[in-house]
Amino acid sequence: MNLESYFPLLVLLTSLLTGISIFFLDEKRSALRILLNISGSAAMFAFVIFMLWGVFHGHNYETRWSLLPGINIALRADSMAILFATLSAFLWLITSIYAIGYLEITPHRNRFFGFFSLSVSATMGIALANNLFTFFIFYEILTLTTYPLVVHQGTEKALRAGRIYIMYTFCGGAVLLIGIVWLYTLTGPFDFVEGGALRRFGEERRVALVVIFFLMILGVGVKSALVPLHGWLPTAMIAPAPVSALLHAVAVVKAGAFGIVRIVYDVYGIRFAEELNVLGPLAVLASVTIIYGSCRALYQVNLKRLLAFSTISQVSYIALGVAIVGPLATTGGLVHLIHQGIMKITLFFCAGNLSKTLHIHDINQMNGVAWRMPLTMTAFTITSLGMIGVPPLAGFVTKWYLGIGAVQANQQWVIAVLAVSSLLNAIYFLPIIYVSWFKKYEENQPEEHISGKLETRWTLLLPPLITAFLSLAAGLLAASNLSPLGWAKLIVRREYLP
Amino acid sequence: MDETTVLIVWVILLPFVGAMVAFILGPRKAPIVTIITSYCIISVVAALTWQVWKYGPQRHDVGGWVAPLGIALYADGLTVLMLIMSIVVGTLVSVYALGYFTDSSISSETGKANHRSKSSFFWVLWLFLWAALNALFLSQDIFNIYITLELLTLAAVALITLEGESEAITAAIRYLLTSLVGAALFLFGVAILYANFGTLELEGLGELVQTGSLSVVAIALITMGLLLKTALFPMHFWLPPAHSNALTPVSSLLSALVIKGSFYVLLRLWFQVFPLEVTMVAGHLIGCLAAAAILWGSLAAMCQKRLKILVAYSTVAQVGYLFLLFPLAAKETHGLGAWNGAIYQTISHACAKAAMFMVVGNIIRAIGHDRIKDMKGVCQQLPVSMFAFALAGLTIMGMPPSGGFAAKWMLITTSIQSGQWWWAVILLAGGLLAAGYIFSVLKYAFIKTEIVNVPLRPVPRCMEWAPLILSLLALLIGFTPMPLDLLRIGNPFPDAVTMEVVK
Amino acid sequence: MNTDFMNIVAGHDVTWLMAIAMPLIMVPIVLKVRLGSFGVLIVPIAAAPSFILSICAAPGLEVYISWLLLGMRFGIDETSGAFLLFTSILWTVSGVYARCYLFSDKDINRFFAFFLVAMAGNFGLILAQEMVSFYLFFTTMSFAAFGLIIHDASSKARRAGKVYIALVVVGEVLMVAGILLIAGNVESFAFNDVRSGIVASPNCNIIIGLLFAGFGVKAGVLPLHIWLPVAHPVAPTPASAVLSGAMIKAGLIGWMRFLPLGEIALPWWGILCVIIGLAAAFYGVFVGLVQRNPKTVLAYSSISQMGFMTVAIGVGLAVPDAVPLVMTAIMFYAIHHSLAKGALFLGVGVLKDAGGTGFQRLLLFAGLLFPALSLSCAPLTSGALAKLTLKNLLYTTTMPWLAVFISLASVGTTLIMGRFLYLMWKNAGKTKSSPRFGLWLPWTLLLICVIFVTWLYVPDKRLSLLMKTVSLNALWPVATGTFLVWAVLQWGNKMSVINKIPQIPSGDLLVFFEPIVQRLRGDWKTNIGLVFSWPQNVLAGRLGSKGNNFVHKEKMEWMKRWHSALNCFIFKQVSTFVGKVEMQFICLSNAGMLIIILVIIFFFLLTIP
């Protein structure tokens, strides 16, 4: 019982306790709340970085306790967990800063920040979960803790969005549960194993395992918004910008995508999944989602809705990367977990800035807005180019690895998907960049007076700049060991070695 | 032996004595008496638990008379768990009732007097009910069980009538008549059993019972009577009015504990006394009713316009989960998981449902009604209560991490293991429907409101915290396998592959 | 200079990075600082490292920077040295020129920002020795050029920008698809491996097709040329100069780098390239001749000239042995064309608002005439040299008769230059004021470069080559062309038909594409949109009969989505049902539960053994 074995739990508790203590604060004590929030997220970030260092050097962090006979809650920081955990911890810190600025002088901030922290703990739980049972538990907690965030505004629309969100995610959870239970009844409880826990299963139970695979993918597919299951995501856009940012970049959508990664790699194992012929349909599903999301994004007028559809499309890159056998495609998929996170969160921050500062929600209000808010729109431009896949931004690295992975796996059609997706991305992102930089700014737009030199509050400005810079750096310095790509390669080495 | 096992008698005796004392000392002292009594019960049950834990099932023949003449009391893991459940719920309901019956806002003298009499009767009847419940859990004698069931019913009906309005009385009469019919069916079954086998003691019966048409009739009658009392669909008709028209602490007790009494008897009889006579088909029939109960209860709950009835219908649905045990355990090899699951469900539902009723009571206290539509803005004024409701909702929906989830997990696992996947589907569908009605309430916690112009009456702090603690407990059950360790003592499926009669 | 020192300088990472980074470093300065007299120096400073590199670095030098992107490799070989040289010259000159040209423009800072970024991209792609960094810089340049094209924000410029960016994106996508297909099968991304990788790849033809089209967009290859004539006239003149002079060559470099020249004979691709190239050479002339805007004419001339280079590439594809010659030919042609075309564009700018006094006017036209002649391959010019190498190349192949087509096309070039000069003569600035110093000085410098730079790359026997260009074979096309021009001017002036020539709108094929695209966009929003929202349409019975709603409106409202439909189903239908039956249950407690209970008992009796 050394200290190391408590580390994952500690990480979880950091945000949990932050959340709970925020609930008990007086609504008016905003300074204390900010202090709690920032110190909590900073502490968690520090812990995660420490674990990152440890995992890199081969330490083993594992917490485990028994919930039911034979059924354990197990939290373990393996390299894949750390990938996601680092992303969540870091973006929690950034988003907290942003949310503090965004929600200044609005009601119910305790509730907001409390649930915000709780949902981060849930995300951390998902990241660190070391078996399907634990994964499922945190997966459902995430649903529950994000619901209050989605309906935060309390309007009729927000409640409707919340209802749809709940319907989709609970149904998904139910399907996932069936899959997990079924699998457990076949195999008994097991932990995630790099290289796949089910490898020992041969031909027997083949049909059942295939069905279970798809049940579980359907379950996590709801959160990762695979195509027929994506309906909740655009409506959930009604939530405040930090929530959308969190939902799309870090928590919910990523949790689903991460689930797919876990199921394919650590439960089935990529080789075994390939033997079962389940990866082909998954790849097709992901491709359809990629194209479909982009197509829907094309004709959105509302900026956030557009971004939502873009998310649907982009997140499926992860699933696509997972579904293609081969270390390179896997690298692409895994690294997109990070890349999409930092890029999409920037875009949402920027959209939030526009709506908060200038009350701009629609694309056709954005004429010349870049000259009014140059820094924000610079961040927006950089990351949207990244989304298109323009080098040297992060999105390019992803596409690169996915593409060459697909070629290596002899699935050239994926290249076409990538190409069409890039094209569609360009078709819906470039006009935005164009109108915001090259059209005349209309002065008669409603404008909020912002004191000070900056275009908006610094708390709103800093986060997108940081993340935009990171998405540039993640691409530009991709070849270095410290980049997300470097870490993804480390994971892949561990996944494919055994 | 007797010196040590005499503890069991005290578990029953203490609340009886408490009831007497409370009755004698009058309304002002009654709460204190109740509190003291519950302390005593807690310590006695704690000791009993320790004994069971240490030495296995305990048996006590009252007065040293053995069967067939004497009355046997018996405590194994299940019994102890039920006792603990009733203690937890009961104590917290008592705490809640402390606040509930000190309503400072009633101004008129008659109103106050009325209130005071209600209060005093509540405490007495509640202790009486507690005694009946404990006796029921400990009885090892089928006729004794009949008696305790009747006592339980009478106490419960009396508690319902405390509310005093005509709706409550109507509901109470209906409840009384129904459960009298149930009792009659049960007693007839007991009579047939006795006529055939000449013993009333469960253990002995279990040994003697042979498959035969008469014993089948007896079992059918007994089961029928108990189903009526436990309100399994479609015999649930009496439950929603009864539970929703009672005073809040009473509703909590009824939903959390009283229906569990008859369910407990059914468990004992089916799995410990007549395991050999129970067949797949019978189990499946009950399973179908249970499935119908889950779906029907949830749908009906969704349609309700008043919160309290909604919660009552939710009980109808949750009872269905309990009865899924029967088809699942009927497939012999996988009984243990279902058994554990159903008992987990019993306990967590008790905590959660009691908490839910308490929250409803708080809302009624605050705004004077429980119309769901008009609850805007209220929930934000009662954050602790709403939080408790949400947590309890988790258990009801079977969301992790909660006792409800653990129960569901075990039931689903069993259903898939035994190849009866359709029950798993029903379970999940029930969870989703439950989410439907829980969230239709929860959303009011988030609705944006203009300035609230409803004058809110203050809600005492103990009324806010009791449900919170209960719902937290319902949640925490999901975090520990402790109850399962207890359950293993005297469990009818002792890790054996085939079902055996417990000796 | 000490060559060792130069080698050390050229061999260091920093120098290579500086060549690309210097312009980028200047970007923030340009954006933040008001461009005073210092402004003139910005572009020369930014281009200086590349210029030095192009002169100092010995061919074959390579550096590998492992930590950038996916590991970047820079290097210089024979061709890229030449490309870097003329590119840096052209960018520098245009930069200096632009400072004066856009002096009073309030968006000059933005212009320079894009200018510098595009420049960095252009240098980078020349230096890049592996495909990821090549792609990176290619993209950078392409996107930055967009800012140059739409600089003046007129509606024409915006249209040009749209067309340009659309084609750029399409090109990028094709290119990246091709690159990815290669990258999956090669050991390293260095071009040598890439070329052999393409050959080895099972998708060889697809890759070549994708790359040919992808780079073809930039190189203005025939059906993809439509952005050129639209973009060049509207961009500020210095921008047109670099677009047509330097950036158009990026596509060419792409072909040279990626296509498996010399690896394997690909006759069909070769023939295709030659056909497309020749077609472009003539098509450019024909359409260019009827244009009225001198810059548009120049743009078509570029298309035509790029056709020649496409022919050379085609030969290289078909005949692997000829590749060294192909490279030389392309190099000469590229240097010559880019400098001459740059000079012509800058000349347009010089003459636009100031015709100059008599003598000055004469001088200016002499200045225009020179690169025009050079393009028409008049003897003793670099153009003649370039054409000579091209023809020599063709003579080595099995199709020497192609040279005839080249000569014929040269006649066309002369014609189009005549047309250009005529238009300039007519449209030159009406004011008699002398041109601005800041404009004509860089122009003059460029003219000097036009004369000399090409010859720098002739290894030896310069004089004999010079003499060869005077042969009859080299002379007749330009002579014929000049005669025709003269004839048309004479005859045409009499009959005044020159202005009656029916004009083909600039961007020719674009005229057909544009409405189609617009129609698609419109339909996308209505039809495709409807298809994508099929669930609600299906529910509302709306598919297939747009506007004909046979379902009641209110119903449509609540059937909008499946979830709300589900909601309605559960809550509206079931709730009434459930409610009623529940009432029944409660009523039954008085009278009818007996039956239910008895039935259930009966069942129990049946089921229990």
Place this chain on the structure above:
Amino acid sequence: METMSLKIFYSLTSIALFGIGMYALFAYAHLLRKILAVNIMFTGISLFLVATAQRSSDSNLDPIPLALVITGIVVLVSATAFAIMMVCKLCEKTGMTQLPDEDR
């Protein structure tokens, strides 16, 4: 033999009583009738129990069924009293002596 047939006779009678009681419980709306019906049902059961007291023709009577019957009567009496109390109360409140047909 004789005791056997007597036993069957008692049993059938008791079942008939039980059935009659049950029928009456559901057939009549008036609450007092319902309560009486319940009493009849229990009487039937008591009869059955009493009939089982003689387990075999030669042995002594078994005392336990009698004890059971007496206990049952006690319970029933209290339940009946309570039910009647409630009916009175209901009548007092609403003037009705039967359960309303629910129509809320």
